[in-house]
Amino acid sequence: MTRILIADDHHVVRSGLRSVLEAQPGFEVVGEAANGQEAVEAALKVKPDVIVLDYAMPVRNGVEATREIRSRLPRTEVLIFTMHDSQDVIEDILAAGARGYLLKADANDHLITAVQALGRHEAYISGKLSANLLDTLLDRRKRGRRQILTPRERSVVQLIAEGNTNKSIGAMLGVSLKTIETHRAAAMRKLGLHTTADIVLYAVKNRMIEV
Known part of the structure; x- marks a missing residue:
């Protein structure tokens, strides 16, 4: 059984995710959180296998929450679930320890597959994003990384x-x-x-x- 925590500041999104995930055999939703700090606290309490975590969370964003959760619960995998199709964001969340990245627009086709992969401790980035990220990393290696925010x-x-x-x-x-x-x-x-x-x-x- 894969135990899942859902963290998103929109109640309707959390409810939708819960309905989809709980309908999947082998999945159990063990908690919800409405901001990044709640996500950290809930994770430490219920110790889920996978956290579906929105990037643009109030109080503590997805990067900050991911960094703390992964440092304190290294067996818990984080799937960043977001509308932000940004190479810089992808690199930031991967550096923080998340091993999954899924656009909300792709949820219907990829959510179950992404959670299953993370439940097996395998990385998951949707095909288009993965290809784009690889192209960007190769290009930056050639040109030198531009100055961006940490x-x-x-x-x-x-x-x-x-x-x-x-x-x-x-x-x-x-x-x-x-x-x-x-x-x-x-x-x-x-x-x-x-x-x-x-x-x-x-x-x-x-x-x-x-x-």
Whole structure:
């Protein structure tokens, strides 16, 4: 029996996923979470085999949640389930320890297969994404990787765009105020941003938050 935790901030998405997964023989949904922090806490409590985790979660995004879950529950596999078709996001979540990536638009055709693969501790990225990612990695190896945000900088940008203060972000991520200020400054420098409003516009444009 593959034990599954569903983490998405939309109730209707969680309900739909639960219905599909529970109809599959050998699957058991053992919990739900509505934000990244709840996902971490629920995972530590129920210790699922697979977590279906939305990338753009409030409080703690999919990268932050994945990193902590995988560090504390190395046998739990994470399937990032998202609308974001981005090479940078894929690389970030793979670096955090997720071994599955599925676009919400592909759920009807690939969800069951993806969860089954992760239940066997096999990686799963849908065919189109896998090919695109390989092409991008090969191209960057030739040209040298362009300067992008680190996973932590990306998390800080998202949390700022959601309206959190530096102090509250530090408390969420378990780091000092000075560390958050450093990440914020580095991200703004890399992106050529100057104000909080610029950060919000960048996050919206790059689909890091939903409006």
